[in-house]
Amino acid sequence: MHVDLTRRQALAVAGAAVAMLSTGAFVGPASAANDARDQLLAFTGGVEPQMGRVALDMPEIAENGNAVPMNVIVDSPMTDEDHVRRLMILADGNPSPAVATFHFSPLAGVAQANTRIRLGGTQNVLAVAEMSDGSFFMDVREVKVTIGGCGG
Amino acid sequence: MSTPRPRIRLSATDISAGEVIDVRTLISHTMETGNRRDGDGNLVPRNIIHTFRAEYDGEVVFEAAMEPAISANPYMQFNVAPRRSGTLRLIWLTDDGLEITAEEAITVS
Numbered sequence: 001m002h003v004d005l006t007r008r009q010a011l012a013v014a015g016a017a018v019a020m021l022s023t024g025a026f027v028g029p030a031s032a033a034n035d036a037r038d039q040l041l042a043f044t045g046g047v048e049p050q051m052g053r054v055a056l057d058m059p060e061i062a063e064n065g066n067a068v069p070m071n072v073i074v075d076s077p078m079t080d081e082d083h084v085r086r087l088m089i090l091a092d093g094n095p096s097p098a099v100a101t102f103h104f105s106p107l108a109g110v111a112q113a114n115t116r117i118r119l120g121g122t123q124n125v126l127a128v129a130e131m132s133d134g135s136f137f138m139d140v141r142e143v144k145v146t147i148g149g150c151g152g
Numbered sequence: 153m154s155t156p157r158p159r160i161r162l163s164a165t166d167i168s169a170g171e172v173i174d175v176r177t178l179i180s181h182t183m184e185t186g187n188r189r190d191g192d193g194n195l196v197p198r199n200i201i202h203t204f205r206a207e208y209d210g211e212v213v214f215e216a217a218m219e220p221a222i223s224a225n226p227y228m229q230f231n232v233a234p235r236r237s238g239t240l241r242l243i244w245l246t247d248d249g250l251e252i253t254a255e256e257a258i259t260v261s
Contacts, residue, residue: 033236067223078233095187103215107208109233111174113216116223118185130234149223 034121036090036097040128040138043088044102049128049136054087056127056139065068067116074111074129074137078104084111086130093123118149156180157169158254160242166259172233175206178225179244179252185220201243208258209238241258 040049057071074084083106089099102113111129119125122145128138156179163174165201177202204216204226214230232240238261244252 016249091221096221098219098237099221100219101217103212103217105211107211107213107215107233107235108231110231112229112231113214114227115216116227118221119224 010045033093034095034097036092036124038086038091039097042088043128044088044130044136047136049138052136053060053131054127054129055095055138056097056125056141058125058143059139060142061144061146062087062119063146065119065121065145065147067149068119068143068145069114071114072112072116072127072139073108076131078106078109078111080106081132084129084133085133086125087113088125088128088130089117091117091119091123092126092127094118097130100132119143119145120148155252156241156248158196158244158252160254160256162240162256166261167234168258169235169260172231172234173258174229174231175240175242176227176229177204177242178227180225181244181246183220183222183224188219200256201215201226201246204233204245205243207241207243208232208234209210209244213240231251232258234258234261 014049053075055073060066074085074087084104087102088112090097093097099117104111124139124140124142126138128136130136158177158179161176167173181201184196186201188196190196190197200220202218206214213232216228240256240258244256
């Protein structure tokens with residue numbers, strides 16, 4: 001059930017959830033606190049990313065927003081012909097949505113990154129991957145934050 | 153502030169071709185967001201590590217463009233799959249112009 005809701009939120013953020021929203025089943029933050037969607041579309045050149053191939057792993061509940069573990073892996077053979085070029089991380093409830101952009105080369109072998117991020121409150125975290133063929137895939141996770149972590 | 157010394161751990165440094173090495177790095181840095189106020193109510197200027205880059209014999213393997221939303225003392229883990237013996241060079245760049253580098257030799261047999 002949780003995964004299902006998360007997917008719906010993801011689609012809402014991606015602007016592709018018109019049908020789902022109309023069912024009234026949408027659960028989650030009423031609206032993003034920042035321009036995460038604009039930044040997403042700037043990254044993709046206006047293309048709506050498809051869900052899939054990106055696996056964003058974050059805790060459901062983070063007690064301390066100052067350092068929330070984040071692992072992201074993209075399903076890709078990472079060959080010269082077929083690899084992940086870039087992976088953008090956005091947080092839709094922080095003062096500014098950008099978290100990091102990872103650039104990969106086939107020499108990485110695996111398109112994966114693990115770090116710790118600051119989340120100012122409960123919000124959605126998005127991971128959007130640009131493949132070498134120009135397609136875009138994404139995943140999203142809602143993280144409930146008990147104590148926010150934006151230095152405020 | 154003295155130049156922070158990074159801590160680096162590779163899952164292996166002597167591998168056979170085709171193997172993937174897991175690289176874990178940690179560096180001391182406040183990652184000052186620019187949104188925080190000091191005791192007198194003045195904004196503390198932004199000073200973060202804005203870029204982390206890993207190169208293998210000069211070829212970029214992995215690069216992270218980092219924003220203030222990356223936690224203090226940034227931890228970064230990624231992979232490298234070298235096809236021949238060489239040197240992994242890790243570079244951290246800060247807003248105030250610091251360049252911190254480290255190197256790890258890798259043998260591929």
